[in-house]
Amino acid sequence: MKFFRKAVSTIALPGLAFLSALFVSGLLIAFSDPKVLKLAHSPFKFIGGAFAAAGKAYLALFEGAIFDPNLAHPNFFDGFYPLSETLVAASPLILTGLSVALAFRAGLFNIGAQGQFIFGAIGASVVGFKTTMPVGIHVIAAIVTAMVFAGLWGGFVGLLKAKTGAHEVIVTIMLNYVASYFLLWLLSTTPFLRKGRQDPIAPPVKESARLPHLAGPNLRVNLGIIIALAAAAGVWWLLNRSTWGFRFRAVGANAAAARTAGISVPLVTTLVMAIAGALAGLGGAVQILGSEYALTAGAGGTFGFDAITVALLGRANPIGTVFAALLFGGLRAGGLTMQANTDTPIDLILVIQALVVLFIAAPALVKAVFRIKQLKVGSGVVSKGWNG
């Protein structure tokens, strides 16, 4: 019972924030629908029409994210194709989200998950198409390379902060650009040119380096989601049950007290950024080896940036981050169907995501709207000033 109450108080704020975002977005859907606006002369019909429009859009969103009855026959199982897509979209997002969340807990704002993700994708791709290894070993080698590349990329930021005090926000933002343009340049070099293609796309990774599918060849869901969940469990353990996690959290919560207690703040800063980098890099590997199979100029997508929102929504908690990433993965997958079926532009997904962040960032607003007094606003996410 106590556990239950704790769980409720933890998810109350993000849950209510999401509901509020859905409500406001529903209004947007209704008011941007010309058919609904035509009913404006009769308030009764207007409200009904608005409900219908928003309901239809959200139903399409659901069908695109979880289960689509239209695909369910002859084989009922195929109806879960959208869920598979959701999991595919969520896997890299879970990993980049964990990267940002871990850094948050140590008092660091890792805006660089994007660049670290790109380096992970590069590492996985190179090993994937360049080398030949037995099945199994090849995948592991590709993943490890990805994590080392990205870990070094992230750890460099930590080292700069530890040695010179350079602020990680500035450094990671700048390094994101470096990573994107490095990827573009790399794709223009001979080893990364695919035979017969002029556009920036690397050769496909070999079969032996791909992550196996989990539910047959028709569904794209692959080992990546298992890796992501295992990583979440690992980060949870690291933070809550290990001595290193204790150091990380201590530095994040009060660096002065941590230093006074003999914890080396520079070492923690470097290590946390390296691990955060490796996590984001693992995300890049999962994306390349699990669903894309080839490195492209757009390989990074927005996984590193959405990760910040995901970590915020998940309150910098590994378990929360998993659920937030699943939600965002669902929005991504469902948004496509929503656009196709109801003419609701996919941009609305961005609006929903933005509104979720807005409501999360303003707990007082959510409290006021839902008239809750005892909502736990807790400090899962530490945001530090420039001198932090």
Add this chain to the structure above:
Amino acid sequence: MSLELRAVTKSFGALIANDHIDLKVGDGEIHAILGENGAGKSTLMNVVYGLLQPDAGEILVDGEEIKISGPADALAAGIGMVHQHFMLIPVFTVAENIVLGHEKTNKFGILELSKAKEEIRRVSAEFNFDVDPDSLVETLPVGIQQRVEIIRALIYDAKVLILDEPTAVLTPQETDELLRNMKILRDKGTSIVFITHKLREVQEAADKITVIRRGKVVGNPLVTASQEELASLMVGRPVALDVYKKAITPGPVALSVKNLNVHDITGRRLVKNVTFDVHEGEILAVAGVQGNGQSELAKAIVGLEEFIDGSIVLDGKDITTWSVHDTLYSGIAYVPEDREHDGLISSFSIAENLILDTFDTPPYAKGPVMSPTIVAREAEVRVKEFDVRLQSVQDSAASLSGGNKQKVVLARELSRPVKLVVASQPTRGLDVGSIEFVHQRIISERDSGKAVLIFSTELDEVTDLADRIAVMYRGEIIAMVAATTSREDLGLLMAGVHPEGTRS
């Protein structure tokens, strides 16, 4: 002007902070309100000043009931308040701070400060405050900043001045000056409500005393009451103010500091050529006015200062360049000066705070794996031993009162095998009951043969605890004197003056 409170009651949820409090402050008197931290003194004064609204009760000024719904009403009724934490803008001048909220402009809309400056000079001269209206607040010592606050109240015609723990931030000399100034103000007709938990100050300055305990008025002792009587009334049980220390013979040298210099990052030398020894079974107290290098010296010994030279030897080992982790493990218990900032992580649980520097050693961790059950179990043992009052060891450290926070720090530091205890301002901001506990604990460490090094700005604490006293002034130890040295001589030494016969 007289101020009277009748049955003022204020509660926060289930907690009754003020329970039917009656108080009468007469014309031109210093009325001390004495009580422990959390007794409800500040809440009461915030009610009078209009920052809080009472649940019940009346406030009367000169016999007439008035309604105070905000500080503006209080000011209009002639009630001024100087808060414990000053409400000044550091980058503004004195004059700018004082006119804040009452700015007058000329016809071009430009700030008109000359009148205000004149006023400030007049008040400053009248009470001999020596405040320049043009100086920047951030460049002023704390004692002067406080005078700026008092001048602000006086300029806006405060007839009753509320001083909330005014001496908490002051040096002994500044405290004496403040008490003198309070008497001058009183003699010129201003009534003063003086909130404090320091007994000596009450005896020195008060005309009337009201003691508050747990939100209730528990007595109006005469000013001739002894410190013991006042303390027992405040705490609700007999309190031993005299620290009992049995005589023991100090053992061999435990800590030896030679020619130690500490620089800050800009190269300023904050500790100059300091040399001293601390023996086993001895308490060496370093006295000095805040900011004379004591904090830096304490930090340097633990390894928290970066730019040092000289040597620090603990038990035969040169620890000068060791990391904080290594010095702590070589056998130093460290109680930092600022426990909120350096001593505790307020968002961590009490159990976690109890292992901040031992979390990676058995039994709390095997290799990298920590055991929360053992951490919690050990925490229960510690909080019992150190009498920490709490709901659960899993609550955050922020939920503790100041005294209990310090007990958590002590419990952590004194539960390790240590040879030397370094404690900076160990009782700053604590109430009488907690001070008693901390002092007894420190003495029992010394009795068990540990070397103890205490840094304190409180003369009472220094003379009560010390076996020997070192006085620091401008980064140097200017005297090493016996524990029997008089308060007056110590006060002079702290100001950098060598009285006859103490030169050593």
